Amino acid sequence: MAVKVAQEWLNSCSGCEISIVDMGERLLEVLSLVEFVHSPVLMDHKYFGQLGGGNHLEIPEAKVGLVSGGVRNEEHLEVLAEMRKKCEVIIALGTCATHGGIPALCNSYRNEEILGRCFGTETTDATDALPSEGVPPLTERCQALDEKIKVDVYLPGCPPNPDHIFAALVALLEGKPVELPGKSVCDTCPTIREGKGQLKKLRRFLQAPQYGAPGEPLDKMHCLLEQGILCMGAVTRAGCGGEAVTPRCIAARVPCRGCYGPVRQNGNQRFDMLNALASNGIDISSLPESVSLLRFSGAHNLLRPSRKSKEA
Ligand code: SF4
Ligand code: SF4
Ligand code: SF4
Structure with a gap:
């Protein structure tokens, strides 16, 4: 039936x-x-x-x-x-x-x-x-x-x-449990990474990264975050690529915006991303704002009206 x-x-x-x-x-x-x-x-x-x-x-x-x-x-x-x-x-x-x-x-x-x-x-x-x-x-x-x-x-x-x-x-x-990927988008990203300490400064929004030559495979492109583009792969659950695995935005050569939510169901993408940036030596007070790091996960009381908004 x-x-x-x-x-x-x-x-x-x-x-x-x-x-x-x-x-x-x-x-x-x-x-x-x-x-x-x-x-x-x-x-x-x-x-x-x-x-x-x-x-x-x-x-x-x-x-x-x-x-x-x-x-x-x-x-x-x-x-x-x-x-x-x-x-x-x-x-x-x-x-x-x-x-x-x-x-x-x-x-x-x-x-x-x-x-x-x-x-x-x-x-x-x-x-x-x-x-x-x-x-x-x-x-x-x-x-x-x-x-x-x-x-x-x-x-x-x-x-x-x-x-x-x-x-x-x-x-x-089939009566089986539904498993979600426990990895981050970065864990499934094929771009070249040189490791901690490579990220010196975030670029301004309109400054384009180096994409590599036209038609070049993704594993010849350098990690967007290490190029100074705010890519949220490290704090976002993997899986958007489905069976193809490669993250959807990275395949289109644009940074991850975090749409799969935090890697752990109860994680906080803003907190985790600021932490990741700070541990790479980025002055997080130089960011114009950080609300958008929760653009996909602002429920669970993580986003609240600011004091300014309450007083308005
Ligand atoms: S930060 Fe972005 S470009 Fe770099 S490895 Fe993670 S998902 Fe890939
Ligand atoms: S924004 Fe969503 S679709 Fe794009 S790479 Fe990140 S998790 Fe995948
Ligand atoms: S905005 Fe919400 S309802 Fe629309 S595709 Fe995204 S998750 Fe689904």
Whole structure:
């Protein structure tokens, strides 16, 4: 009998769902083994009955629940609680679900500041009234799923590599544990490194690194961080390259921005990166800011409104 799967998206951009579809032909294999009983983005299945006659939000029971996006409003909380109630195993799909993702950058500001900026400035539609009718109230901050419910499996990535989604579903169907790479992006990077002490000074953002001659393989390119480009491979979980292994951004010759989140689930990419820079002799007070080191992992209370923001 096919295993029932429910899928939900909360504070999500749908990139994680595109990654499910990006399994390509393997999706046919998955679909021969599972039955999607609920997935607002992929199928027509409604919360309050197909004809809208229900009086409470209901999601069908399923063995596996895939949830993308973090929690940002009261509706997300309600949907997430229902998913937890109805699904035996909850998979946090994507870095928004595992660590807050890009939307958790909002945690640097109070809700009033964000709403004021969106709806009360001359550059947008300045209005005296904020939208309220039919709009779920915002939660105080953007949170990862495990700040609200028990999560059984973490699949980080913005978006997660389809190879990981496929491997996780197959493992669950076979009753095996889902393993995540325990290494960092640097551990899977083929560039040339000369070792500690090579990093003297960070370049300005627009100063390009040496990429090597056109068509030259990556193992002829020098490590971007050692060239002074702020590459976050050392503090980011490996895996974005999937079966190809080579990290996706490095393959495109751009620095890692940290989208797979910290190497350990409860790590702190800002703290770890500043530590790595300082231990290489970089004066970290020369960095213009360090909030962006948490651009993918600002949930779990790691990003909070600054004193200045609170006083504003
Ligand atoms: S993890 Fe990335 S792709 Fe997935 S919902 Fe968040 S922003 Fe979109
Ligand atoms: S810092 Fe960046 S370029 Fe250097 S080894 Fe790590 S991932 Fe590769
Ligand atoms: S190299 Fe870094 S930012 Fe790029 S896809 Fe991989 S983990 Fe994400």
